[in-house]
Amino acid sequence: MGELRGLGVSPGRTAGPVIRMAAAPTLEGLILGEGAKPVAGGVGRALGAVAAELEERARRAQGEAADILEAQAMMAADPALAEAAEEHVKAGLAVPHALDAAFAAHREALLAAGGYFAERAADLDDLRNRAIAAALGLPMPGVPDPGHPFVLVAEDLSPADTAGLSADVLALVTEKGGPTGHTAILARARGLPAVVACHGVLDLAEGTLVSVDGGTGEVRTGLDEPRAAAIRERAAEDRARLAAGSGPGRTADDHPVKLLANIGSAADLAPGAEGVGLFRTEFLFLGRRSAPSFDEQVSAYARVFEAVPDAIVRTLDAGTDKPLPFLGLDAEPNPALGIRGLRVDRLMPEVLDTQLAAIARAARATGARPSVMAPMVSTPGEAARFAERAAKAGIQRVGVMIEVPAAALLAAEVLAEVDFLSIGTNDLGQYAFAADRQHPGLADLLDPRQPALLRLVRLCAEAGLAAGKPVGVCGEAAGDPRLAPILVGLGVSSLSMSALSIPGVRAALAERTLDDCRREARAAVTRKEG
The missing domain is CATH 3.20.20.60 (Phosphoenolpyruvate-binding domains)
Structure with a gap:
């Protein structure tokens, strides 16, 4: 049985198949100039779509999740971001590339500021991916929905991703992140086992059965379905016992x-x-x-x-x-x-x-x-x-x-x-x-x-x-x-x-x-x- 180890940030144990986050949209192969055809709308329409989607998610969420999503929606609606992207359009870039350049500049500014502002760079990356997807007429990236319970694996998770998790998500495992990030905070708020800073987790093949211990930070492979089912059953019994207290x-x-x-x-x-x-x-x-x-x-x-x-x-x-x-x-x-x-x-x-x-x-x-x-x-x-x-x-x-x-x-x-x-x-x-x-x-x-x-x-x-x-x-x-x-x-x-x-x-x-x-x-x- 193989073992990966990260930092356990939300206690609990479960098991299930690995499903990775959908890939972010790529600009590879798109024309840089204003003749690029895949654009579904302008800068304002793309950013507006992102803000609207996040606001809708915030309305459906509660507590901290709602507050975090509302803050992200405000970031997407920032006039300075739209103005920067529009300047790139005027300089000859297609809307997706203009958005990419504007977000890159904002990201560098956050990283240069350091401290807590640098922490928001990952949030800005998520907004960038959503905005470019909207500009290309593609579905916005997010949590997959395979129709069965699974362990969600990602490089990192944005507030929008974590706040919109379905009941099929058994646990969260990310390659990046820390114990006080949004993934950890929202996983604890939802009672989901979570492990962050788990190097090598992205190398696991889709569908690999793993057990996740959000207390110790252990992610184990080499399971079969009966063993995974037994772990889930025991975890459910533990939750029921604790809830009865x-x-x-x-x-x-x-x-x-x-x-x-x-x-x-x-x-x-x-x-x-x-x-x-x-x-x-x-x-x-x-x-x-x-x-x-x-x-x-x-x-x-x-x-x-x-x-x-x-x-x-x-x-x-x-x-x-x-x-x-x-x-x-x-x-x-x-x-x-x-x-x-x-x-x-x-x-x-x-x-x-x-x-x-x-x-x-x-x-x-x-x-x-x-x-x-x-x-x-x-x-x-x-x-x-x-x-x-x-x-x-x-x-x-x-x-x-x-x-x-x-x-x-x-x-x-x-x-x-x-x-x-x-x-x-x-x-x-x-x-x-x-x-x-x-x-x-x-x-x-x-x-x-x-x-x-x-x-x-x-x-x-x-x-x-x-x-x-x-x-x-x-x-x-x-x-x-x-x-x-x-x-x-x-x-x-x-x-x-x-x-x-x-x-x-x-x-x-x-x-x-x-x-x-x-x-x-x-x-x-x-x-x-x-």
Whole structure:
């Protein structure tokens, strides 16, 4: 039996035949000049078709998938992109080649910007392929539909591909990607096993039977159909067993661990969680040319508070991978290290003031007592100023995100200014290892089991225990059943994740005592890593 290994980013095990993504349209053999005949329409028609298709997909999707698709539709509708392509048409290029040139220039600009902007290059490649297909009168590339269950294999997957997956897709395996990319996030949201950065997977012949373990990252070949069917049956039994579990998170010796949900809006609320540990408010702002009004914000927050009165709300996490046109922020040479998250307040304090006032108004209207936390806090002083602003708005419980190593190193001092900490392992890992979250060659450095990252988590948890204040994890690591016990062993008091990840984490904790978790934590932080 052969074995490939990548990075497991969405737990679960299954088996089935490999089906590869359909190839992108090619311009090979087409005439460069304006006499090229295969053009079905102009630049505007092609880009308009792409935007319309993505908007329709967004209407059919929910939660994070819908938000991501809407952001992609906005990218396709960007006037600057259309203008660049039109200039190439005027210079004598056929529409498909003009689109190709315009997208190539935009792609180079994103890559040059680095950081989170570079992460969006793959999204731009997908838009390019869709636009050229539309210009050629071809079906837009996407997920195949063979009419039977299969394991989807691709070089990488775009948000549009991942958000539109059919029920026949058993698992996702990509040659590129990382643990915090769209493929990983949306696979976890849908409960699909997924493996990324799996070198050699594209060499597998179409129809090859494989087993996929989204926890360990193993992709095995050499199966026959009875063996594949047995793996699927066992996986279904495991899912049913986990789904049957209920109640609060606890270890085997009854140590409580709150299991909370990450949401982007009220549409993401689902049963099974003990509350909301991360309400990502930026999805209300994405893709807009003007900020949502005060009343619009109040309404969106109130819908969540009516269902979860003690939800933890993260204030606007703008910048880098979440560019917000209405802010009018200048381009930066390294946006991941620039004006993002709470740092937007340095330039536009009215944005945070309006949001805090809207949260407070929604809380009063619903009788809720939500908490707020700020992203990208780096110093105790920033934490103190945010807490003061929140208190002035009428919000009593205030925390901060720990995403910057400097804040983790001063966790005790930061906690002296606020009521709780929430650790974002995705960004904390990126900054600790100076590793782009989407760089295909650095996925191992973004593995949340890295000892250096776990030691930063331990510093925060120890500060929380000493101060008698809660410290949670709301990064993707919280939803990993193998890692959750380690985090609890380090002293973390709550875990916030995709709602679909909660049953697996609940079961993993119930199988271990607190001492078991502590032993696993000690082994993890002292593990040697190459």
